[in-house]
Amino acid sequence: MTTDTAAESRMAPPAGVPSVPDDPFSLANLADPYPLHEKLREAGPVVWLEKYGSYAVTRYDPVYEILTDFETYISGGGLGPADRRTSTEWRPAGILESDPPTHTAMRRGLSKVVSPASVRRLRADFEPPARELVEKLVAQGSFDVVTDLAEIYPLQVFPDAVGIPQEGRENLLPYGSMTFNAFGPRNEVYEEAFRDADAVSAWVIENCERRNLSPGGFGAGIWEVADEGGITPDEAVLLVRALLSAGVDTTVTGIGNTLLCLAANPEQWEKLRANPNLAKFAVDEALRLESPFQMFHRTAAVDSTIEGMPIPEGAKILLFMGAANRDPRKWGENADSFDLDRSASGHVAFGMGLHQCVGQPIARLEIELVLQALAARVERLELAGEPVPQIHNVLHAFSSIPVKVVPAGS
Amino acid sequence: MARGMDSRTVVLEKKETMAEGVVRLTLRNPDWSDFPQWEPGSHIDLVLPDHIRQYSLCSPCEDASILQVSVLHTPNSRGGSRFIHESLAEGAELTINGPRNNFPLQDSRKYLFIAGGIGITPILPMIAAAEAAGREWRLAYGGRTRSSMAYAEELEARYGREKVLLYPEDTHGRIDLQGLLGLPRAKMLVYACGPAPLLNIVEDFCMGWPPGALHTELFSAAALGGSGASAEPFEVNLVNSGITVEVPVGKTVLEAVEEAGVRVLSSCRQGVCGTCEVPVVAGEIDHRDAVLSAEDKASGETMLVCVSRAAAGCPSLALEL
Numbered sequence: 255m256t257t258d259t260a261a262e263s264r265m266a267p268p269a270g271v272p273s274v275p276d277d278p279f280s281l282a283n284l285a286d287p288y289p290l291h292e293k294l295r296e297a298g299p300v301v302w303l304e305k306y307g308s309y310a311v312t313r314y315d316p317v318y319e320i321l322t323d324f325e326t327y328i329s330g331g332g333l334g335p336a337d338r339r340t341s342t343e344w345r346p347a348g349i350l351e352s353d354p355p356t357h358t359a360m361r362r363g364l365s366k367v368v369s370p371a372s373v374r375r376l377r378a379d380f381e382p383p384a385r386e387l388v389e390k391l392v393a394q395g396s397f398d399v400v401t402d403l404a405e406i407y408p409l410q411v412f413p414d415a416v417g418i419p420q421e422g423r424e425n426l427l428p429y430g431s432m433t434f435n436a437f438g439p440r441n442e443v444y445e446e447a448f449r450d451a452d453a454v455s456a457w458v459i460e461n462c463e464r465r466n467l468s469p470g471g472f473g474a475g476i477w478e479v480a481d482e483g484g485i486t487p488d489e490a491v492l493l494v495r496a497l498l499s500a501g502v503d504t505t506v507t508g509i510g511n512t513l514l515c516l517a518a519n520p521e522q523w524e525k526l527r528a529n530p531n532l533a534k535f536a537v538d539e540a541l542r543l544e545s546p547f548q549m550f551h552r553t554a555a556v557d558s559t560i561e562g563m564p565i566p567e568g569a570k571i572l573l574f575m576g577a578a579n580r581d582p583r584k585w586g587e588n589a590d591s592f593d594l595d596r597s598a599s600g601h602v603a604f605g606m607g608l609h610q611c612v613g614q615p616i617a618r619l620e621i622e623l624v625l626q627a628l629a630a631r632v633e634r635l636e637l638a639g640e641p642v643p644q645i646h647n648v649l650h651a652f653s654s655i656p657v658k659v660v661p662a663g664s
Numbered sequence: 665m666a667r668g669m670d671s672r673t674v675v676l677e678k679k680e681t682m683a684e685g686v687v688r689l690t691l692r693n694p695d696w697s698d699f700p701q702w703e704p705g706s707h708i709d710l711v712l713p714d715h716i717r718q719y720s721l722c723s724p725c726e727d728a729s730i731l732q733v734s735v736l737h738t739p740n741s742r743g744g745s746r747f748i749h750e751s752l753a754e755g756a757e758l759t760i761n762g763p764r765n766n767f768p769l770q771d772s773r774k775y776l777f778i779a780g781g782i783g784i785t786p787i788l789p790m791i792a793a794a795e796a797a798g799r800e801w802r803l804a805y806g807g808r809t810r811s812s813m814a815y816a817e818e819l820e821a822r823y824g825r826e827k828v829l830l831y832p833e834d835t836h837g838r839i840d841l842q843g844l845l846g847l848p849r850a851k852m853l854v855y856a857c858g859p860a861p862l863l864n865i866v867e868d869f870c871m872g873w874p875p876g877a878l879h880t881e882l883f884s885a886a887a888l889g890g891s892g893a894s895a896e897p898f899e900v901n902l903v904n905s906g907i908t909v910e911v912p913v914g915k916t917v918l919e920a921v922e923e924a925g926v927r928v929l930s931s932c933r934q935g936v937c938g939t940c941e942v943p944v945v946a947g948e949i950d951h952r953d954a955v956l957s958a959e960d961k962a963s964g965e966t967m968l969v970c971v972s973r974a975a976a977g978c979p980s981l982a983l984e985l
Binding site: 322323324325326354355357358359361362365366370371373374375529530531532534535538599606607608610615 | 846847848849850851868869871872873874875904926927928929931936937938939941955956957960984985
């Protein structure tokens with residue numbers, strides 16, 4: 255393919271592909287993405303975004319198809335809007351932005367360390383802090399789900415599981431914000447996230463080094479894989495970095511969004527109270543409905559078609575997991591409602607296929623423990639004010655969710 | 665011995681030697697009626713004088729008039745295969761349970777089948793199904809020697825060397841797993857059946873593949889003369905729901921509980937992902953999963969309801985469901 259055709263392909267969509275001027279990364283659309291999602295879903299399986307010269311995919315089936323066809327739709331072009339094979343990015347590509355065979359050794363290494371068996375051993379350590387924090391907040395009677403709980407609890411337990419030092423953990427949230435905001439364009443949201451980029455990055459990289467990781471944690475486990483020759487030392491640094499990048503913001507957001515769903519739907523809270531076994535289902539249904547990680551890009555490695563629509567080699571494709579998870583074609587007419595009786599299985603909130611979130615059992619564990627602790631202590635969970643959306647390029651999150659609680663047995 | 669609901673008496677129509685140490689049993693109903701429709705990957709329990717042994721069905725699933733299983737002679741076994749090889753004669757009546765399927769073939773655009781030794785048996789109907797559906801597939805089949813590899817000749821003759829890769833170890837070495845699995849492929853599922861050392865290596869490679877791409881069946885401990893599966897029905901008392909559910913021989917705890925209308929989050933349903941772990945209040949557990957540590961298993965406080973069952977002699981489990 256020549257540079258000319260590449261440039262042309264960025265100028266206009268191939269015949270038949272609907273074209274829209276909307277900006278998914280505008281402040282208004284980031285604050286309330288769902289009206290745009292519906293518009294894009296109804297416009298077609300593939301829609302041309304004029305502002306970015308990329309292809310938006312919002313329906314469930316094509317999102318699933320692209321996520322699972324990692325040979326045709328590669329990650330090595332980066333999860334952001336630029337093709338990182340030809341552009342300069344803020345940090346070297348990690349596991350999320352690599353393809354086989356580079357990806358393969360890292361994925362194998364990470365899967366050995368973060369496994370269902372290793373995660374289930376965390377439960378004993380993760381459970382008491384959830385209970386204690388919830389106990390304290392319930393005694394208060396009202397609190398902010400985000401600032402008092404969601405931003406506190408994961409930062410209490412997860413860095414310990416990785417094995418990083420106590421000091422400087424306040425860098426983790428800003429680092430996560432940089433990581434994920436970089437999957438969007440270099441807009442004002444991006445610039446804001448990168449304000450203290452150098453200091454934050456330096457702290458994170460320093461703490462990916464073996465000497466700073468305590469024995470027994472996931473970080474040290476990754477270095478053991480390097481000792482066995484499964485990965486190189488450079489890859490070990492990238493994998494510890496991946497844990498620290500991906501393991502905090504997402505879970506913070508997952509806890510906030512799950513509790514928002516339950517606070518906004520009192521009859522579902524009742525259902526959970528009546529049957530605490532539903533906690534796991536509540537987590538998945540909330541991740542489906544208010545997916546924390548809403549969108550990222552793939553790059554077409556070859557010319558291809560999506561449901562008959564041509565996608566040229568080199569095209570950037572913006573995948574909307576948050577829209578796919580509300581596609582009525584997949585989830586039915588009540589796709590927009592929170593329903594514990596629904597089977598949310600198959601949602602793409604953790605991605606799907608080769609790059610599917612390795613840490614998802616950890617995220618599920620944290621959210622579930624918070625839910626169980628609350629369900630055991632709280633009879634009614636109610637919103638005490640309007641939730642405030644957090645403006646973020648790809649995460650759908652809130653900066654404040656005020657609630658009041660009525661303790662059980664009071 | 666308690667008879668499960670899907671238990672039946674069959675006649676051994678034919679017993680043929682398929683390879684060194686491998687016999688194929690062809691079973692039919694005494695009244696020549698058809699068997700229930702079954703899917704590739706299914707197995708039956710053969711109820712033998714002192715044992716119950718599980719064998720994968722290897723006949724074409726379109727032919728409902730017969731069921732075929734292939735049995736490897738393991739001289740050191742506690743008796744299942746020895747009885748079949750040495751004592752069982754054509755015309756004999758046998759009791760079977762099933763068929764049931766713990767190794768179902770999911771639809772996919774491409775398949776890679778990996779078989780070690782007698783592990784070829786569940787793969788045979790899978791290949792037939794993949795071929796009939798026009799799917800892209802390949803088989804890598806390893807064994808000690810060519811003459812010990814049942815069905816090798818006919819597979820190669822029927823499908824050709826492009827699709828059927830044979831690895832008799834004495835002449836061709838072991839299966840080239842690095843070449844086959846070193847680079848993950850999109851839209852391809854891997855179905856592997858064989859002994860534990862082979863499956864361990866396959867699992868290790870597939871950690872670099874999409875989650876869920878690999879499906880394995882250990883050729884069962886029972887078939888190799890291991891501890892043998894307890895095949896007694898039992899009940900589970902669901903303490904939170906306040907109901908008691910009967911778990912018959914042909915069903916998992918998960919299936920029985922779900923059918924009783926109680927929801928349990930599950931994913932792989934093969935004892936490898938850990939999603940369906942449930943706290944156990946009382947009862948002895950026969951752990952059959954690959955997730956819990958030895959310590960966890962010994963504690964008896966938790967179980968994976970997709971595969972684990974009540975231990976032999978324990979009529980009832982109480983679960984926090």
